[in-house]
Amino acid sequence: QQQVKQSPQSLIVQKGGIPIINCAYENTAFDYFPWYQQFPGKGPALLIAIRPDVSEKKEGRFTISFNKSAKQFSLHIMDSQPGDSATYFCAAHQTGANNLFFGTGTRLTVIP
C-alpha cells in the first residue's frame, strides 16, 4: 500500500516553464514532508521540506504548497532550467516512526 501517492509519473516542460508535482496522503500522523531530487546514477538529495503548520515554503526557485485539510502538497519549480531535469520524490515522515515513506517519483525533463 502506497502511503504517499505522487503524480504525474513523468513531466516535460519547456525551459522557463513551471512544472508542478503533486502528492497526497491519508495518514494524519505525518509531521514532515520533504522533497528529494535524484539525478541519474546518484542517490536522492534533500531539496526542500515543510511541516504541516505552514502552507507554503520557498527556497530559491523551489516552492512547496501544503494543504493540510486536503492532505495534499505540491512542488513548484519556477523558471525551470534544463539542469532541473531529474526525478523528484515527495516523502512523508510519521511521528514516532523511524523511516520516510516515499512517493513513486516524477521524472522531469526540461527542454532547452
Add this chain to the structure above:
Amino acid sequence: DSGVTQTPKHLITATGQRVTLRCSPRSGDLSVYWYQQSLDQGLQFLIQYYNGEERAKGNILERFSAQQFPDLHSELNLSSLELGDSALYFCASSSSADLYGYTFGSGTRLTVV
C-alpha cells in the same frame, strides 16, 4: 559527495547466491537506513539501525538481513537471490540533531542473472 559511502557500486550475481552491501554513514550520524529502489515501486524502506541497534523494519524479506557495527558502518546481506531482487539499494544516514534530514549514498546496483 554526500558523505555516505556505499560499496560496491555495481554487483552482478547469479540466482541463489548471497551478497553483502556495505554502507559507511556520514561522520557523526548514528542512524542508518536501507532502501530498495525498483522501477515500478519507487523507494521502499527496508530497515533502520541506530547506534548498532535495529530500530525499525519495513518491507524487508526474510532472506535479507542487516547489521550495524560498532564503527557505525552497516551491511545489508541478501541471500538466496532471485531475479526480482535486482534493484538499486540505497543507504541513508541521519544525525540525532536532525533525524529527518536523510543523506543518501549513491547506491549499489544489484543485478541478479
